[in-house]
Amino acid sequence: MTNASPSPPLLSPPRPRTVAASPPTRLAHTVFAVRDYDLARTLTSGQTFRWRRAGAGWEGVLGTRWVRLQEQPGGIAATALDPGSDWAWLRDYLQVDTDLARVLASFPDDPALGAAVRAAHGLRLLRQDPWECLASFLLSATKRIVQIEHIVALLCRRFGQPLPTPAGCPTEFAFPTPARLGACGESDLRDCKMGFRAPHLRASALAVASGQLDMAALAALPLAVARDRLMDLPGVGPKIADCVLLFSLGHPQAFPVDVWVARALRQFYFAGRTVTTDQLRAFACHHFGPFSGYAQQYLFDYLRRGSRRAQDGAPAIRSAVDSGPEVSCV
DNA sequence: GTCCAGGAGCCAT
DNA sequence: ATGGCTCATGGA
Numbered sequence A: 001m002t003n004a005s006p007s008p009p010l011l012s013p014p015r016p017r018t019v020a021a022s023p024p025t026r027l028a029h030t031v032f033a034v035r036d037y038d039l040a041r042t043l044t045s046g047q048t049f050r051w052r053r054a055g056a057g058w059e060g061v062l063g064t065r066w067v068r069l070q071e072q073p074g075g076i077a078a079t080a081l082d083p084g085s086d087w088a089w090l091r092d093y094l095q096v097d098t099d100l101a102r103v104l105a106s107f108p109d110d111p112a113l114g115a116a117v118r119a120a121h122g123l124r125l126l127r128q129d130p131w132e133c134l135a136s137f138l139l140s141a142t143k144r145i146v147q148i149e150h151i152v153a154l155l156c157r158r159f160g161q162p163l164p165t166p167a168g169c170p171t172e173f174a175f176p177t178p179a180r181l182g183a184c185g186e187s188d189l190r191d192c193k194m195g196f197r198a199p200h201l202r203a204s205a206l207a208v209a210s211g212q213l214d215m216a217a218l219a220a221l222p223l224a225v226a227r228d229r230l231m232d233l234p235g236v237g238p239k240i241a242d243c244v245l246l247f248s249l250g251h252p253q254a255f256p257v258d259v260w261v262a263r264a265l266r267q268f269y270f271a272g273r274t275v276t277t278d279q280l281r282a283f284a285c286h287h288f289g290p291f292s293g294y295a296q297q298y299l300f301d302y303l304r305r306g307s308r309r310a311q312d313g314a315p316a317i318r319s320a321v322d323s324g325p326e327v328s329c330v
Numbered sequence B: 001g002t003c004c005a006g007g008a009g010c011c012a013t
Numbered sequence C: 001a002t003g004g005c006t007c008a009t010g011g012a
Helices: A039-041 A090-095 A100-105 A110-118 A128-140 A146-158 A178-182 A186-188 A195-209 A223-231 A238-247 A260-269 A277-287 A292-311
Strands: A027-033 A053-054 A057-062 A065-072 A075-081
Touching: A027 A090, A039 A057, A039 A065, A065 A090, A090 A292, A110 A260, A110 A292, A128 A146, A128 A195, A128 A238, A146 A178, A146 A186, A178 A195, A186 A195, A195 A292, A223 A238, A238 A277, A238 A292, A260 A277, A260 A292, A277 A292
Parallel strands: none
Antiparallel strands: A027 A075, A053 A057, A057 A065, A065 A075
């Protein structure tokens, strides 16, 4: 962080500033050689909510580690404190070994998706921690992305473990554990501006903390089974379950249908006819293929950025789609 | 003031 | 099965 104040903004109640007595202050560096990876677009595409721009790079927290990333020719440079024996944890998170060309080659020849892919070259999917992903998307219901980022930041600052950071960087906080959030009162959570989502987060935290739901074991289950387990949680419906499956459990065919994607699918593939979101999801998983989740992320990013550009007064970047032929389906 | 946001649950037909 | 309403919060 280059423009951060030495101490975080005041919050009530104040929390102790104590950090580990002797934090490992030695910086470790590495570079991941990878092509077709747009780091900025990936980190700001609404799949994760804790990365912040820092100069020419990005700073964030993964698990209990502070991390700095910066795109450079031919790869991604990473800095961390005490990375351990290797960088497998970060390599896995960034999914640098994913062959993006193979993903794109699996897509159907499709005007809407084609335009979205051309507009977001290098957009990737991350492999996130399942609990953080579940909790974050529990908070996402009818919220804008900037608001989700704000709520998550409040939550981490109040209930997350303080983490060592390099000299000159503000203290960071781990994402709160299920046990910690389960121990919170509902009003404690509401203080983080999450409104009616507070009881959902609390109940899910308790389910995970008690072992009733084993997030680690979930990754080994088939998509449909894991999806049903997730939807047993209060506040978790099809959309949030699909986000967790796609962004943290390694199911690239999961296809979250939010208001943006639903709108786009209805317009481009159903000519405005009335179809349920469940029908949209079933269509998309088939039409876009085994990596339909990637297609979803390209469409979401394309529409969202196009909309924001339109709001700024510039023409929306949708001409390639609007002028394309309608694809008749179902 | 009104509308809407990476939804889900409940209740009425 | 399906449609409408409600749940907080904040920005346009």
